[in-house]
Amino acid sequence: MKDTFYFYxxxxxxxxxxxxxxxxxxxxxxxGEILTLIGPNGAGKTxxxxxxxxxxxxxxxxxxxxxxxxxxxxxxxxxxxxSVVLTDRVRPELxxxxxxxxxGRHPYTGRFGILSAHDRQVVKESMELVNISxxxxxxxxxxxxxxxxxxxxxxxxxxxPDIIVLDEPTSFLDIRYKLEFLSIIQKMSRTRNLSVIMSxxxxxxxxxxxxxxxxxxxxxxxxxxxxxxxxxxGYIPQLYQMTTGxxxxxxxxxELAPIxxxxxxxxxxxxxxxxxxxxxxQREGVPFATGILWENDxxxxxxxxxxxxxxxxxxxxxxxxxxxxxxxxxxxSCREVIIxxxxxxxxxxxxxxxxxxxxxxxxxxxxxxGCHPLxxxxxxxxxx
Amino acid sequence: xxxxxxxxxxxxxxxxxxxxxxxVFLVINVCAGSVTISLDDILKTVKGQQTDxxxxxxxxxxxxxxxxxxxxxxxxxxxSGYLLxxxxxxxxxxxxxxxxxxxxxxxxxxxxxLFLGSSIQISSMVMIGAAFVGxxxxxxxxxxxxxxxxxxSMLIVSGVxxxxxxxxxxxxxxxxxxxxxxxxxxxxxxxxxxGITWENVAIMAAVIFLSFLCVFLxxxxxxxxxxxxxxxxxxxxxxxxxxxxxxxxxxILSACVTAFAGPVSFVGIAVPHLVKNLFHSSxxxxxxxxxxxxxxxxxxxxxxxxxxxxxxxxxxxxxVTAVFGAPIVILIMIRKKKxxxx
Numbered sequence: 001m002k003d004t005f006y007f008y009x010x011x012x013x014x015x016x017x018x019x020x021x022x023x024x025x026x027x028x029x030x031x032g033e034i035l036t037l038i039g040p041n042g043a044g045k046t047x048x049x050x051x052x053x054x055x056x057x058x059x060x061x062x063x064x065x066x067x068x069x070x071x072x073x074x075x076x077x078x079x080x081x082x083s084v085v086l087t088d089r090v091r092p093e094l095x096x097x098x099x100x101x102x103x104g105r106h107p108y109t110g111r112f113g114i115l116s117a118h119d120r121q122v123v124k125e126s127m128e129l130v131n132i133s134x135x136x137x138x139x140x141x142x143x144x145x146x147x148x149x150x151x152x153x154x155x156x157x158x159x160x161p162d163i164i165v166l167d168e169p170t171s172f173l174d175i176r177y178k179l180e181f182l183s184i185i186q187k188m189s190r191t192r193n194l195s196v197i198m199s200x201x202x203x204x205x206x207x208x209x210x211x212x213x214x215x216x217x218x219x220x221x222x223x224x225x226x227x228x229x230x231x232x233x234g235y236i237p238q239l240y241q242m243t244t245g246x247x248x249x250x251x252x253x254x255e256l257a258p259i260x261x262x263x264x265x266x267x268x269x270x271x272x273x274x275x276x277x278x279x280x281x282q283r284e285g286v287p288f289a290t291g292i293l294w295e296n297d298x299x300x301x302x303x304x305x306x307x308x309x310x311x312x313x314x315x316x317x318x319x320x321x322x323x324x325x326x327x328x329x330x331x332x333s334c335r336e337v338i339i340x341x342x343x344x345x346x347x348x349x350x351x352x353x354x355x356x357x358x359x360x361x362x363x364x365x366x367x368x369x370g371c372h373p374l375x376x377x378x379x380x381x382x383x384x
Numbered sequence: 385x386x387x388x389x390x391x392x393x394x395x396x397x398x399x400x401x402x403x404x405x406x407x408v409f410l411v412i413n414v415c416a417g418s419v420t421i422s423l424d425d426i427l428k429t430v431k432g433q434q435t436d437x438x439x440x441x442x443x444x445x446x447x448x449x450x451x452x453x454x455x456x457x458x459x460x461x462x463x464s465g466y467l468l469x470x471x472x473x474x475x476x477x478x479x480x481x482x483x484x485x486x487x488x489x490x491x492x493x494x495x496x497x498l499f500l501g502s503s504i505q506i507s508s509m510v511m512i513g514a515a516f517v518g519x520x521x522x523x524x525x526x527x528x529x530x531x532x533x534x535x536x537s538m539l540i541v542s543g544v545x546x547x548x549x550x551x552x553x554x555x556x557x558x559x560x561x562x563x564x565x566x567x568x569x570x571x572x573x574x575x576x577x578x579g580i581t582w583e584n585v586a587i588m589a590a591v592i593f594l595s596f597l598c599v600f601l602x603x604x605x606x607x608x609x610x611x612x613x614x615x616x617x618x619x620x621x622x623x624x625x626x627x628x629x630x631x632x633x634x635x636i637l638s639a640c641v642t643a644f645a646g647p648v649s650f651v652g653i654a655v656p657h658l659v660k661n662l663f664h665s666s667x668x669x670x671x672x673x674x675x676x677x678x679x680x681x682x683x684x685x686x687x688x689x690x691x692x693x694x695x696x697x698x699x700x701x702x703x704v705t706a707v708f709g710a711p712i713v714i715l716i717m718i719r720k721k722k723x724x725x726x
Contacts, residue, residue, distance in 0.1 A: 053618060055614055055617055075621070076620040079618060086614050088615070090611055093666040099667075103608065103611050104619075106604070106619040107620050109604070111604065112603060112604055112669055113604035113607055113669065141723070
């Protein structure tokens with residue numbers, strides 16, 4: 001069973017100066033799999049990674065690579081199997097990007113580190129793989145963070161490892177580079193059968209790219225498994241001990257804390273048209289109610305997160321009279337109604353919604369002419 | 385491929401220039417002085433056809449050993465500086481700024497005074513040994529400070545302070561040692577290439593060339609270390625051994641220089657920096673021989689000025705190296721600041 005795992009730890013305990021920080025870590029990864037560590041700041045993700053790559057002596061337990069304990073491997077042997085991208089800022093003098101990438105060939109070159117034709121070829125291929133060929137001759141200290149991180153990835157690839165360990169590789173990158181960087185990693189893991197172990201702060205991206213996720217919490221690895229098993233509803237706020245706001249595990253949607261209190265505004269939302277208004281009301285500090293939303297509506301997660309009260313209907317059901325009544329009562333107590341939903345797009349299940357709209361107009365509480373400006377700009381149909 | 389070719393040409397050219405400069409300055413250093421010697425005389429002496437024994441003596445017994453010493457010690461000093469800069473990842477680290485030269489000087493002075501009193505002849509090896517002990521003591525202190533201080537500039541400041549303390553104690557010892565021989569000691573404690581014998585040259589050549597060879601063999605490890613410790617370790621470098629070797633070699637090099645020429649300032653910082661710019665590269669495999677040659681040229685040039693500018697009064701070598709070296713240190717710091725701002 002164990003043989004199928006390229007990398008695994010058993011009872012690994014890590015820490016500094018003999019003081020254990022995280023105990024009894026049991027993780028494993030196969031060839032071509034991506035394993036991501038998540039957890040709050042200071043949880044010890046870097047400590048674990050350092051212990052795995054032999055930069056820090058573990059306080060106990062076993063780290064195995066390719067069926068053998070890494071302790072038994074020589075530094076050179078390990079360096080041809082495992083390479084790293086760390087958070088350490090590298091400031092080499094007078095080195096081009098190509099020079100930096102070429103340092104990855106170190107374990108393969110001879111006594112004086114002279115690159116052979118084959119070494120040069122590998123350097124070239126590595127640079128092509130991460131799309132930095134055109135930067136080869138540029139000074140490494142004069143490129144942007146995003147480019148630098150890609151150079152360091154090319155360097156790690158150039159070392160021709162079976163497994164690559166990355167410590168928060170996307171932390172200082174903008175979204176374009178984040179996506180590009182992770183795409184390259186995904187491509188590498190697929191095409192080269194490369195195992196990847198990394199730590200990420202971006203939970204949404206972690207959930208999308210990882211085959212397995214480890215959650216570091218307190219002094220242990222709290223959960224370990226595929227994202228669908230780890231990201232169960234309500235787990236993330238618990239893991240990060242979030243005291244304010246909310247996180248939706250399915251969509252990766254992060255919202256600020258709702259404004260509590262008696263709803264002053266009622267929003268007839270749906271189909272994704274309401275979320276922007278919810279957020280604006282939250283910013284303005286206005287407590288609001290919204291409905292009637294099906295529980296599978298695009299607006300539902302943000303409504304749940306931000307509204308003081310949500311009137312909801314079960315998915316794929318016509319609106320029941322008692323739900324409609326509840327919405328009307330709520331509307332009565334509000335001073336204003338905002339309709340963001342394009343009523344023309346409402347089908348036969350939405351009879352109740354039409355009635356609610358008419359009721360709002362009757363009450364004379366609708367802001368604007370029955371249609372809020374926001375909803376007019378919104379192309380509702382595009383969401384389907 | 386084109387870039388590689390032009391790079392190779394550049395490196396070959398730079399090495400050629402350095403070698404030629406060493407040669408030219410060796411010749412000039414032998415020629416120039418209170419008695420001017422012609423090229424012809426040198427050739428004759430080398431061939432053993434020199435008829436004037438005074439000129440032969442001046443060349444063979446005084447000027448040639450001195451010039452060779454300046455070249456060898458200068459090279460050793462530059463190399464020592466290069467190693468320390470690598471070790472501390474700091475461009476203004478050097479045997480002088482870290483107080484290593486001064487530590488070596490202090491112990492050598494103590495040993496000299498001790499032995500002068502008991503009228504026992506001290507060999508070159510004892511001097512080097514004493515200097516090495518002093519260098520290691522200073523180095524140990526600097527390493528301790530490096531653990532406490534996370535700021536590199538503070539480390540340099542503490543190194544300079546150690547240097548001052550050691551120099552003060554040395555001056556004290558030298559002033560109160562009541563012997564006519566102390567005049568030599570006084571000259572030496574200010575830094576000078578004078579009074580070098582062939583025996584000295586042989587020993588310094590052996591020590592420094594051996595160290596040079598060791599450093600050269602480490603060039604691959606040094607290039608890994610340039611990427612920072614964590615990456616170097618991942619590339620298979622045994623950091624502990626490497627660091628120990630670096631400390632040992634740089635201490636031996638600067639100790640050897642101090643034992644023969646006293647403290648010589650700024651060569652260790654200025655030369656590696658100049659050479660880096662000449663080659664436009666920081667690859668250790670180039671930098672190690674180039675620093676050595678550069679140091680030789682720099683010290684030959686400075687010794688020439690020390691002897692000639694106010695002849696017959698001789699300046700201490702440190703005075704001259706400081707005049708050329710200190711501005712370069714300032715330049716490095718300004719450039720660093722600019723880089724950080726950019």
